[in-house]
Amino acid sequence: MDEPIIVGIDIGTSKVCTLVARLENRNQLRILGVGIERSKGIRKGSIVDLSAATRSIERSVEKAERTSGLEVTSAMVSLAGLNITSQNSRGVVGISGRTIDQNDVLRAMDAAQAVSIPHNREVIHVIQRGFTVDGQEGIRMPIGMHAYRLEVETHIITASAAGVQNLREAVANAGVEVNQFVLNPLASGEVVLTETARDMGVIVCDIGGGTTDMAIYIDGDVWYTMVLGVGGDHITSDIAHGLRLPLDQAESVKMKHGFAYKDGIGPDEFFSIRPFGEQKAVQVSRKDLALIVEARIEEIFSLVLQEIKRSGYDGLLPAGMVLTGGVSTLPGIREVAGRVLGIPIQIAKPEGLIGMTDRLHSPAFSTSVGLLRWAVLMSEFSSTPTKQIPIMRGGHIDWELIKNILRRFIP
Numbered sequence: 001m002d003e004p005i006i007v008g009i010d011i012g013t014s015k016v017c018t019l020v021a022r023l024e025n026r027n028q029l030r031i032l033g034v035g036i037e038r039s040k041g042i043r044k045g046s047i048v049d050l051s052a053a054t055r056s057i058e059r060s061v062e063k064a065e066r067t068s069g070l071e072v073t074s075a076m077v078s079l080a081g082l083n084i085t086s087q088n089s090r091g092v093v094g095i096s097g098r099t100i101d102q103n104d105v106l107r108a109m110d111a112a113q114a115v116s117i118p119h120n121r122e123v124i125h126v127i128q129r130g131f132t133v134d135g136q137e138g139i140r141m142p143i144g145m146h147a148y149r150l151e152v153e154t155h156i157i158t159a160s161a162a163g164v165q166n167l168r169e170a171v172a173n174a175g176v177e178v179n180q181f182v183l184n185p186l187a188s189g190e191v192v193l194t195e196t197a198r199d200m201g202v203i204v205c206d207i208g209g210g211t212t213d214m215a216i217y218i219d220g221d222v223w224y225t226m227v228l229g230v231g232g233d234h235i236t237s238d239i240a241h242g243l244r245l246p247l248d249q250a251e252s253v254k255m256k257h258g259f260a261y262k263d264g265i266g267p268d269e270f271f272s273i274r275p276f277g278e279q280k281a282v283q284v285s286r287k288d289l290a291l292i293v294e295a296r297i298e299e300i301f302s303l304v305l306q307e308i309k310r311s312g313y314d315g316l317l318p319a320g321m322v323l324t325g326g327v328s329t330l331p332g333i334r335e336v337a338g339r340v341l342g343i344p345i346q347i348a349k350p351e352g353l354i355g356m357t358d359r360l361h362s363p364a365f366s367t368s369v370g371l372l373r374w375a376v377l378m379s380e381f382s383s384t385p386t387k388q389i390p391i392m393r394g395g396h397i398d399w400e401l402i403k404n405i406l407r408r409f410i411p
Contacts, residue, residue, distance in 0.1 A: 005032075007064075007075035008371025009057065009171065010187075013210025013233060014326065015039055016056045017368040018064035020072065021355070029372055031355035033068025035060040044210040044229050045080030045184075047166040050173075057174040067356065074177040076371040076378070079124060079167070080184045080211050083160035084227045088129070089115045091154065095147045100133070102143060104150055112154040122164045124181055125157040127222045140220070155222050157183055180378060183225060184208070185215035187370030192324050192348035192363075193217065202319035203343075205304060206367060207327035209233045212300055216313050224311040228303050232327040235296045242292045243284060244275040253289065254330075260297045261332030262290040290332070297333060301340040308341075320344030326364035 010017040020033035037060035041052025061072050091112030095104060113126055131139040132151040142150060159181075168178050189204040198217045206213045209232045216224040235258070240250035257271045269286040308314045320343040323333065328347050337345045349362055350369040360369060 004376075005070060006372050006375040007072050007176075008078075008187075008368055008375060009060070009075045009176065010078045010365075010368040010371060011039070011042065011053075011057065011167065011171075012078070012080070012208050012367070013039055013042055013045060013231065014208065015364075016060040017365060018057075018060040018072065018075070019360075019368050019372055020064050020068040020070055021372050023376055024354075027376075029353055029355075029369075029376075031353055031357050031360065033064040033066075033070065034356050034359065035063030035065070035067070036359065037063065039209075041170075042210075044082055044231075045208075045227070046083065046163055047170055050166060050170055053170045054173040057170055057176070061174055061176060072176055074179050075171075076375045077167070077171055077178050077181050078184050078187055078367050078371060079159060079164070079181040080208070080213055080227060081159070081163060082211070082227060082229045083163045084124075084157065084183065084225070085121070085159075086155060086157045086225045087115070089113070089154050089156050090151055092149065092151045095150055097146065097148050100142045100145050100147055100150055105131075105143060105152070108150050108152040109154065112152055113156065115156065117156075117158060120161050121158040122161040123156060124159050124164070125155075125183060125186065127155045127157070129153045129155055129221045129223060130219065155225070157225055179375070182371055182374050183213070183215070184211075184227075184367050185213040185225065186222065187374055188213075188324050188366040189215055189217065189222075190370040190373035191350045192322050192366050192370075195220070197319040197322065200319040201313070201317040203308065203317060203321040205321055205323050206325040207231055207300065207323065208325045208367075209327075212304065213325075214304060214307060216308070216311055216317070218313060218316050223313060226307050226311075228300070228307070230300055230303065231325075234300075235293055235327070235330075238292050238296050239289065243273060243289070244277070245273060246276075249273070254293070257286055257289055258293050258330055259286065259290040259332045260293050260330045261335045262287055262294050264332050264335070265290045293330070294332075294336060297330070297336045298340055301337050305341055317343060320346065323347045324349065324363040324366040326362075328363045 004023050008019050016037045018035040021029045021031050037056050040056050041049030047053050089112045091108045093107045131142045133139050133142050133147045185204050185206045188206045198220045201218045212228040236251045240247050265287045270283045272281040274281045334345045
C-alpha cells in the first residue's frame with residue numbers, strides 16, 4: 001500500500017461519480033471503488049439546491065467507500081456550468097543572464113496572473129501556452145536555457161466565486177475536502193487525447209446532461225475553452241414534448257431507441273410507448289424519433305461551430321474533434337457532427353484501467369477517470385512543501401513530467 005490513493009468526484013447534471021484508485025507502476029490506475037448516484041439539486045453544472053446536491057454527493061462517496069473499504073477525506077472535483085470564462089495573459093520576469101530554473105518558470109506564471117479579475121470571479125486554472133526567451137518565441141521548455149528575460153503566455157480560466165463556493169460547500173457538507181477543481185473538458189482530455197493530436201491541433205468536446213464543454217488544444221497546450229448551456233437533457237425534453245411523454249419515460253426512450261441520424265433508420269422500425277391521455281400503448285416510428293433527436297444534435301454542433309470560429313483557431317485543427325461524454329454514445333452522432341463541423345470526428349472513452357472497471361469503459365466516465373489522471377500529476381507537484389517541480393527521476397531530468405505539470409499548472 002505504498003502507492004498513493006487518489007480520489008475524483010465528477011459532479012454533473014445527470015450523475016455524481018466518485019472513483020477511488022491506487023496508482024501502480026507510476027502510470028497504471030487500479031480502480032478500487034466506484035460510487036455512481038443520480039444528481040439532484042444540480043442544473044447545467046451549477047448548484048440550485050444545496051441540500052439535495054449534498055445528499056447526492058454523500059451517497060456517491062458512501063458507495064465508493066463501501067466498495068473500496070477506504071475512507072474518502074479529500075478529492076479532485078470536476079467543474080462545469082455557464083459561469084466559466086477564460087482569457088489570455090502574459091507574464092514577464094528578469095533572469096539576469098543565468099540559466100532558467102523551475103522557480104523562474106513559476107514566477108513568470110505568477111506574473112501572468114496579475115491581471116484585472118473581477119472580485120466575484122475565482123481563478124481556476126492558469127495554463128501555459130508557450131514561452132519567449134529574450135525575444136525568441138516558440139520555446140516549449142525554457143528550463144536550463146541562458147537568458148535575461150523570460151515571458152510566458154498563459155490561458156486563464158475563471159469561474160463565478162459564488163458558484164465555486166457553493167460547490168465547495170456541498171462537497172464539504174458531504175465530509176470531503178476539495179483538493180482542486182478541474183474544468184470538465186480538461187479532465188476529459190487527459191484520457192481521450194493523444195500527444196500527437198494535442199500537438200497537431202484538436203478539440204475535445206464533452207457533451208453531458210446539462211452542458212457541452214469544449215477545449216481547443218494546439219501545439220500541445222490549451223488555447224481556448226468554453227461551456228455551452230445545452231446537453232442531453234434538452235434532447236430528453238424534446239422527446240417528452242414531441243411524443244407527449246413523462247421525462248423519465250422520454251429518457252428511457254432516448255437510451256433504448258434514440259438515433260441521431262434519421263437516414264440511418266429504416267422505415268419499418270417501430271417501438272411502443274404510452275403517451276399522456278392514451279389508455280393503451282401506441283406504435284411510434286423510430287425514424288420520427290430520430291427526426292426529433294437529429295434537430296437538437298444539429299443545433300448543439302451549430303453552436304459549437306460558432307464558438308470554434310469565434311476562437312479564431314478554426315483553421316488550426318487538422319486532428320479534428322474528439323467527442324466524449326454521455327451524449328456521445330448516441331448512435332449516429334458522429335455522422336451529424338462531421339456533417340455540421342466539416343472536420344474529422346472521433347468518439348473516445350477511457351482506456352487502460354484495471355480493477356473495478358465494468359461500468360467505466362464508456363465516454364460518460366471520461367471526466368471521472370480524467371480527474372484521477374490529473375490527480376496523479378498534481379500529487380507529484382505538491383509532494384514538497386515549496387511545491388517545486390520534482391524534475392529528477394533516476395538521476396535524470398524528467399522533461400516530460402515538467403512539461404505535463406506546467407501544462408496543468410493550477411494556482
